[in-house]
Amino acid sequence: MRTTETTATISPAGALTSAVQNRHPQIEVRPASTDTAAYRYDYATAPRPDAVPDGRPGPAVAFPTSADEVQTLVRLAAEFGVTVVARGAGTGLAGGASAADDQLVISTERLNRIVEVSPLDEVAVVEPGVINGDLNAHLREFGLFYAPDPASFEISSIGGNIATNAGGLRCAKYGVTRESVLALDVVLADGSLISVGHRSIKGVTGLDLTSLFVGSEGVLGIVVRATLRLRPLPVARRTLTAFFDSTASGAEGLGAITLSPVRPAIIEFFDRVSLEGIDGHSGTRLRERGESLILIELDGYGIDEQAADLEDALTRVGARVAVESDEDSAALWELRRYGRGLPASRRFIGEDIAVPKSALPAVYRSFAALEARFGVEISAVSHAGDGNLHPLITQEIKPGDDPAVVPESLAEAATELVRVALALGGTVSGEHGIGTLKREWAALELSQRSIEAQRAIKAAVDPQHLFNPGKAI
Template sequence: MKDEFIDRLRSVLADVVDDPDILDSHRNDHATFCTAGVPLALVRPTSTAEVQEVMRLASESRVPVVTQGGRTGLSGAANAVDGCLLLSTTRLNQILEISVEDQVAVVQPGVVNASLSRAVLEKGLFYPPDPSSWEMSTIGGNIATNAGGLCCVKYGVTSDFIRGLEVVLASGEVVRTGRRPAKGVAGYDLTRLIVGSEGTLGVVTEATLALRPAPESALTAAATFRTIEDGIAAAAAVMASGLRPSLLEFLDQPTLRAIQDYRDMGLPSDVGSMLLAQSDRGARAVDDVSRIAEICTAHGAIDVAEASDAEESAMLLEARRLVNAALERLGVTLIDDVSVPRSQLVTLLRGIADIGTKYDVLIFCPGHVGDGNMHPTVVFDRDDPAAEARALQAFGAVMELGLRLGGTITGEHGIGTLKAQWLETELGPVGLELHRRIKAAFDPLNLLNPGKVLR
């Protein structure tokens, strides 16, 4: 059956790979602790019609399909399952249109986020969602996980910029959702249903994206505080002030120490927290940054640095961009992304510190403090099985704490397999059953990314 299926694929598609070494290199995304199966083959279609043919053949042969983009995800959503067909969108990589008049871009899912951002900027436009993996992650992957990024505190996440989608269903049928204009409320919002569904409802082959005018030049401020409480209070005051920072980031003391150990940036080791804030309002950014500095000082800042130009702004933000590299050198990283109401941030951070003590693991907690989306990161030695077990327990305890505080288990990384068991807790039995009915309506044979999101 395997050989017959692959022969049928090759009759309709030029790029079909069954070399075991190549397949092995495509089994995983970037998540740790997520199992990956052995795929049957890898296909790289170049058109919607080819995706349709692939899905028709897969449905006829009852072969599961796992769609992949840049495989930069952190939840195992793009991991292979045994006997599956890997459908890579990397060759569906064309920017089909950029309209200055309508302020939209029409793109295929394999377009890399950074490539799109640069292309629209040349026309004076801006695509705001900017996950940290933007130089590698694709628009299709961003849609699959409803990705966010540093600037979502002002501009929102991926779903806020998706006007419409072209989607190939498990049957091979094509459905177009949404519409090009900014307004349109006819029917159920299938577009938002598909965004964030992690490849379990269909294969996105085209997306119409909303754009904005390019932002003006930006300036940055950095403030250090003696305690977590002072830093969080300052962040809350900035958000309540009427200012709309384009970035508002938090670094706790363990993260600051890790960054300083990784690269000497003159970061103090005796502070409890640091805030990084940015305004992208051009000439008005000077006043914005000054007001942010005043707010931080009023809330106990030990020191506040205000950038005067783009170069100084980049220097201040460098600490935030070094977080992942600084933590990865310390051991294996297990990255969480719980979100809670801003009013619960201090309780979350104190609780995370207690969890680290209880399970005797290192937990670092940088995050997007402006919208309550934190990234508790458990770091441990992979060669120590006991440490690994404690790390997994701590990871679960962090998610449980986030839910108890009225939050969610994921703000932007998705569910995949890493958090599937916790999704049931968050949704409740009625919500979970509705999810299963929706999945069955789109994919009655359960061929699209089976075992992901919903167990």
């Protein structure tokens, strides 16, 4: 069997696959082939559903079931000189988990055990392949929840959430993923396994490697276990809507929430085009209630006082505020997550910029000039409590256009909007990560010296550049 590994024509990835199959038959590995083509992509880079398969092979893909097997795979990959892409559920929106046919994907799909839930420590210990929503379903019986709630929570994995430092809707009150990760077990590029962090909220022994691994998009190590901070389910929840007469007045109105003493769990802002998009896609009539909407979830103690104080603050800046019934609340949050759809007749680019909260009105004001200049339409729903916008920049597909090609004017409009965010003191990516898609934009944000420092740290931890080359930094 060993002869197949050393023939002149076999690729390093092929030799690695054979070595895993021969030496460690208990680890399932699929060779690079058209069968693994799906692993070339994540949600950001996947072809449109109507695209014709191009017949190119995907990467080799391994499915370890233990930390030990991950260590084995990493050591073998280093031995054969094959670079490694760690992959959670593949729902990333920046290309961070995309892989080529000369790489090894280490999938965490089967590292999916909830190892422990400790109500007295308020922690859960999980493997990286556990789906975010599954964890929260499991925690409900304990009266606890895991706060980070990316919009993908039903399909994205905790490991992927950690790799991207995933955000979500509740971050202004409960923090991003980093604030809920207490400790990690990580496989390094030399195959060693280290434990970093603590099971307590406090702990300052040595450098904070836990935070460094969170959001590192697979370039520093592979997380094989995580200790997560949990919180008690709130004693009450309430949904408020605040409709305004224009996008501009709604964006300005957000400041009234900041200046009030109330800190909602969720503050989502919809501009006029976003409301129209939902109405068109979902058959609702939100637009009749106003030109923009702040959708708010309050939670915790004193919910009546909270609602009253917020209603006061928002009414004073011209909002029509309503406390929604439980049924209407559920429908509204469903619309927030799935209501908008994407226009089949238009090409689009989605963004993930974040700005200082006070700059949100300026971002919305910037859309008109960009629309006129580039012949596009721009709208945005915002996680307004943390300054994170998801602009959707679209352009009509004209007869004769290739729907698979992003026209230059659309790409230029997107880059220009990124520049607007940066000029306002903002950032290229609030919560999706840099991956492959946003490296050029990242270079607009970070200084050369800062990029050098990041690359030096990467090289210190992974001198062979084994992990996820060409991504993130």
